[in-house]
Amino acid sequence: QVQLQESGPGLVKPSETLSLTCTVSGGSITSYYWSWIRQPPGKGLEWIGYLYYSGSTSYSPSLKSRVTTSVDTSKNQFSLKLSSVTAADTAVYYCARVLGFCSAGSCYGGRLDPWGQGTLVTVSS
Amino acid sequence: QSVLTQPPSVSGAPGQRVTISCTGSSSNIGASYDVHWYQQLPGTAPKLLIFGNINRPSGVPDRFSGSKSGTSASLAISGLQAEDEADYYCQSYDSSLSGYVVFGGGTKLTVL
Numbered sequence: 001q002v003q004l005q006e007s008g009p010g011l012v013k014p015s016e017t018l019s020l021t022c023t024v025s026g027g028s029i030t031s032y033y034w035s036w037i038r039q040p041p042g043k044g045l046e047w048i049g050y051l052y053y054s055g056s057t058s059y060s061p062s063l064k065s066r067v068t069t070s071v072d073t074s075k076n077q078f079s080l081k082l083s084s085v086t087a088a089d090t091a092v093y094y095c096a097r098v099l100g101f102c103s104a105g106s107c108y109g110g111r112l113d114p115w116g117q118g119t120l121v122t123v124s125s
Numbered sequence: 126q127s128v129l130t131q132p133p134s135v136s137g138a139p140g141q142r143v144t145i146s147c148t149g150s151s152s153n154i155g156a157s158y159d160v161h162w163y164q165q166l167p168g169t170a171p172k173l174l175i176f177g178n179i180n181r182p183s184g185v186p187d188r189f190s191g192s193k194s195g196t197s198a199s200l201a202i203s204g205l206q207a208e209d210e211a212d213y214y215c216q217s218y219d220s221s222l223s224g225y226v227v228f229g230g231g232t233k234l235t236v237l
Contacts, residue, residue, distance in 0.1 A: 035226075044127060045163075045171065045214055047226035061222045094170055100159070109218025109226055111161040113173040113182065 002027040004095050004116035012089075012123050018082040022095030022116060029053055029076045033098040033107050036069070036080045038091040039118070046091075050098060051078060056105035085123045092118040128153060129215050131229035138237045142203040145232045147215035148196065153227055155196035158218040162191055162200045165212040165231075174213070175200060202234070210236045 008020035022034070036048035049059035051069040059067045068081040082089060100110025130148040137143040147160060154160055160178050163171035173182050175191035178198060190201045198217075202209055215229040 044231040045216075045228040047228065050226075058224070060225050099176075106224055108224070109158045109161075109216070111159075111173055111176040112163075112171075112216070113176070115170040115172070118170050 002097055002114060004097065004114060006093060006095050006116045006119040008093075008119060008121070010120060010122060012085055012121060013125050014086055014123055015084055018080070018085050018089060018121055018123070020080045020093055020095075020119065020121070022078050022080075024076045024078070024097075029071060029073055029078060033102045033110070034071075034078050035096045035098050035107075035112055037094045037096060037112065037115075038089075039094070040088075040091045048080065048082075048093075050102070050105060050107055052102070052105065053078075058106040087123050090121065090123045092120050094118045127230040128219055128227040129217060129229035131213075131215060131232045133230070134233045134235065136235040136237055137202075137205045139205055139207065141205050142201060143205060143234065144202075145200045145213050145215075145234070147198045147200070147217075147229050149198075149217060149219075149227075150196055152221045153196075153217045153219040154193065154198055156220055158220070160191070160193055160198040161216045162189075163214045163216065165214065167211070171214060205236055207236050210234055 030053045053071045066083045071078045096112040096115040098107045098110045162175040164174045165171045178193040219227045
């Protein structure tokens with residue numbers, strides 16, 4: 001079955017760029033849409049965006065200006081970059097597979113399954 | 126403030142039935158977008174519990190059930206067990222702006 005694993009620096013300085021990678025195992029990255037989600041400590045879930053290997057993307061309106069995603073099909077990985085981070089970006093970042101109807105960069109609220117275990121990124125000097 | 130509204134907490138004794146509501150609007154749940162529910166046990170990643178409003182993934186006990194009506198959805202848990210103590214989140218899609226995924230703020234279930 002498909003499994004996901006996030007990786008990347010656990011500490012990022014304010015104003016710098018947060019970079020994370022999600023490695024997919026047990027399935028091809030070209031077969032599905034993928035998503036990034038984050039959860040600040042002690043708070044709820046926040047959707048960051050969808051991506052497809054073709055380059056189609058859809059991002060949260062509140063993060064759109066700072067988010068970039070990419071896919072490396074040769075490594076079965078996809079990545080997230082969030083620029084100009086502040087302490088408010090401190091969170092556990094999750095990657096997940098999207099299941100449901102997807103087209104032209106959006107999955108119209110498809111379900112997220114499975115999720116990676118998450119990785120905590122702290123923004124601090 | 127979350128686009129989808131959930132009660133911050135609910136509680137129940139073992140064996141009882143509890144429900145968790147998820148209230149949206151005409152641009153998300155009321156626009157016929159599916160509602161999904163996730164269970165997040167302490168210190169773990171969320172796990173899909175109910176999808177497409179009423180469907181259970183393989184392996185999820187039938188004690189968990191979902192429903193949807195109008196601009197709201199509900200998750201019901203019957204025969205409450207200690208291991209059900211967790212945070213529960215609803216998720217849907219909102220067609221406003223350019224369209225985006227929305228989550229409820231989460232509900233902490235305490236088994237008394």
